[in-house]
Amino acid sequence: MCGIIGYRGEREAQPVILSGLKKLEYRGYDSAGVAIIGDEGLGIEKMEGKIAQLEDALVKSPKSGKVGIGHTRWATHGEPNDVNAHPHQGCTDRYGLVHNGIIENHRRLRKELESRDHEFSSDTDTEVLIHLIEEQEGSLEEKVRAALGEVDGTFAIAVVDADTPGKIVGARRGSPLVVGSTDDEQFIASDVPAILDYTKEIIYLEDNQIVSLAGSGIEITDFEGGEAEATTRTIDWDPVAAQKEGYKHFMLKEINEQPQAVGDTLRGRGFTDGGLKMDEGELREKDVAKAEKIFIVACGTSYYAGRVAKYVWEEYLDIPIEVEIGSEFRYRNPPLDENSLVVGVSQSGETADTLAGLEKSREADATIASVVNVLGSTVTRRSDAVLYTHAGPEIGVASTKAFTSQLVALSLLGLEIARMKGKVTVSEAKKAAGKLSRAPGLLQEQLENVDRIKELAEVFYEKDDFLFLGRDVLYPVALEGALKLKEISYIHAEGYPAGELKHGPIALIDENMPVVALITKNSVYDKVYSNIEEVRARKGKIIVFTDELTEDTKSIADELIHLPRADKVLTPLIFTVPLQLLAYQVAVLRGTDVDQPRNLAKSVTVE
Numbered sequence: 001m002c003g004i005i006g007y008r009g010e011r012e013a014q015p016v017i018l019s020g021l022k023k024l025e026y027r028g029y030d031s032a033g034v035a036i037i038g039d040e041g042l043g044i045e046k047m048e049g050k051i052a053q054l055e056d057a058l059v060k061s062p063k064s065g066k067v068g069i070g071h072t073r074w075a076t077h078g079e080p081n082d083v084n085a086h087p088h089q090g091c092t093d094r095y096g097l098v099h100n101g102i103i104e105n106h107r108r109l110r111k112e113l114e115s116r117d118h119e120f121s122s123d124t125d126t127e128v129l130i131h132l133i134e135e136q137e138g139s140l141e142e143k144v145r146a147a148l149g150e151v152d153g154t155f156a157i158a159v160v161d162a163d164t165p166g167k168i169v170g171a172r173r174g175s176p177l178v179v180g181s182t183d184d185e186q187f188i189a190s191d192v193p194a195i196l197d198y199t200k201e202i203i204y205l206e207d208n209q210i211v212s213l214a215g216s217g218i219e220i221t222d223f224e225g226g227e228a229e230a231t232t233r234t235i236d237w238d239p240v241a242a243q244k245e246g247y248k249h250f251m252l253k254e255i256n257e258q259p260q261a262v263g264d265t266l267r268g269r270g271f272t273d274g275g276l277k278m279d280e281g282e283l284r285e286k287d288v289a290k291a292e293k294i295f296i297v298a299c300g301t302s303y304y305a306g307r308v309a310k311y312v313w314e315e316y317l318d319i320p321i322e323v324e325i326g327s328e329f330r331y332r333n334p335p336l337d338e339n340s341l342v343v344g345v346s347q348s349g350e351t352a353d354t355l356a357g358l359e360k361s362r363e364a365d366a367t368i369a370s371v372v373n374v375l376g377s378t379v380t381r382r383s384d385a386v387l388y389t390h391a392g393p394e395i396g397v398a399s400t401k402a403f404t405s406q407l408v409a410l411s412l413l414g415l416e417i418a419r420m421k422g423k424v425t426v427s428e429a430k431k432a433a434g435k436l437s438r439a440p441g442l443l444q445e446q447l448e449n450v451d452r453i454k455e456l457a458e459v460f461y462e463k464d465d466f467l468f469l470g471r472d473v474l475y476p477v478a479l480e481g482a483l484k485l486k487e488i489s490y491i492h493a494e495g496y497p498a499g500e501l502k503h504g505p506i507a508l509i510d511e512n513m514p515v516v517a518l519i520t521k522n523s524v525y526d527k528v529y530s531n532i533e534e535v536r537a538r539k540g541k542i543i544v545f546t547d548e549l550t551e552d553t554k555s556i557a558d559e560l561i562h563l564p565r566a567d568k569v570l571t572p573l574i575f576t577v578p579l580q581l582l583a584y585q586v587a588v589l590r591g592t593d594v595d596q597p598r599n600l601a602k603s604v605t606v607e
């Protein structure tokens with residue numbers, strides 16, 4: 001997820017663009033740049049680093065002009081550096097383009113363009129767009145329309161052309177883009193906060209629309225060139241609220257971004273005869289085929305994602321899969337050697353204990369793959385192969401969209417490992433991966449439970465303890481649900497395998513102990529049910545989340561949330577969202593700092 005902005009009007013464009021980029025920094029902050037059309041043509045300044053560093057550079061070398069675009073980046077293709085920063089140019093220095101989204105067919109387009117003597121300067125997917133545009137004929141709008149007709153994937157773009165100095169052209173498909181205007185100026189941006197200081201009348205572009213900002217005003221057309229309508233709204237948010245798109249907290253915004261985050265993580269990824277393509281590095285078949293054991297190394301929520309993966313991977317892998325907490329793994333003497341496959345899981349890619357576990361693995365000549373959300377982060381540089389989650393920046397300390405994105409990325413990685421070990425064929429891997437395509441829709445459905453979850457929270461938010469129970473693939477989901485609740489509401493909460501109750505925790509059960517029971521119709525359904533009956537017999541308050549709505553589950557529950565049933569690989573995703581919402585609603589009622597809970601940091605880069 002990146003932030004783009006454009007301005008044309010009577011003011012100097014640079015300060016407008018910089019102030020807008022600062023309001024978009026929550027969308028990405030690993031590099032930034034501007035392109036401004038002045039008397040000497042197009043002036044570009046772009047660099048790795050935060051917007052403040054770009055601002056310092058522009059103080060030394062200001063770009064004068066009243067038309068320009070800007071970008072703040074969250075890298076998805078091409079690590080953060082000066083060359084990969086936007087705006088991008090093509091073969092000439094005439095154009096500047098900024099982009100938010102993922103171009104799925106960028107490799108093929110790049111090959112075709114290079115065969116037509118286009119020379120590329122960056123490793124990004126974005127750069128293909130400006131090379132396509134500069135090949136076209138006609139007006140800037142016509143060039144953009146023709147070029148985007150070649151593109152698969154998602155985009156929100158803004159383009160300037162030094163030979164058409166008074167104009168900015170934008171377009172969107174699958175990534176947000178808004179425009180605004182006053183009497184003599186127009187604005188375009190990824191999101192409202194960037195332009196809210198100048199106008200509250202916001203036009204939300206729809207998918208497959210092209211917008212032209214010119215002296216004559218704003219013109220919106222569709223991809224066939226016909227006139228198009230778009231929604232105009234009067235925004236009464238303050239800029240900070242607008243960064244959360246009206247949500248009260250970044251955590252709630254990010255919970256609601258999960259369909260998009262998981263969709264983006266799955267987008268453009270599939271099994272060809274050559275298997276699943278890694279984003280960086282290479283998972284060598286011979287290394288994986290010889291692996292006699294797998295270690296998944298992670299911390300916190302990422303560790304729970306690894307625990308879920310173990311259950312899913314054991315469906316088709318028959319070698320030991322150990323899921324290890326980084327801080328323990330790094331100091332033990334695990335049986336690591338050149339026949340070990342180690343998988344690091346990390347949202348930030350900077351967690352010290354996970355990194356130490358990977359370094360230990362490297363010293364033992366293990367093969368290392370990683371699932372990471374931040375491009376170019378340290379974990380990726382300690383790995384032979386990387387599969388990125390495309391969850392975008394996760395601002396809330398409590399991990400939500402990164403977790404569900406990790407679940408689908410790990411499912412794909414597990415299938416590739418099984419394919420390399422000859423446990424599944426490419427077509428079996430394709431079929432299994434195809435089940436994941438339902439994930440965004442199922443996640444969206446669970447977000448509609450919010451009112452019922454609020455009711456639940458109102459009943460239980462003053463409790464001092466919670467127990468979360470699950471079996472099989474829902475046991476790590478119970479652990480994650482307990483972590484979400486404890487880390488943002490400060491209520492003591494524990495996740496337990498339901499079968500362990502009689503080995504101790506049942507002593508905790510009384511009428512003051514809410515027990516969250518995760519029950520799915522699988523091979524251990526009856527076992528979980530009888531565990532919950534034990535709780536019922538001791539007057540525990542039982543909150544059942546289940547995909548099996550029967551007289552049994554209704555009779556055993558004090559509160560029941562009915563969830564859709566789906567394939568095992570999707571069940572953790574379905575059950576996680578209501579637990580995230582429960583933790584969030586309880587924390588809001590308890591008045592804690594949801595986005596920055598006490599004592600916690602977003603990335604634990606020290607031991």
Ligand code: AGP
Pocket residue numbers: 299300301302345346347348349350351354397398399400487601602603604
């Ligand atoms: C989860 O909500 C926490 N923020 C924390 O447990 C986090 O998952 C853990 O610190 C690991 O972080 P990472 O994914 O960036 O490595």
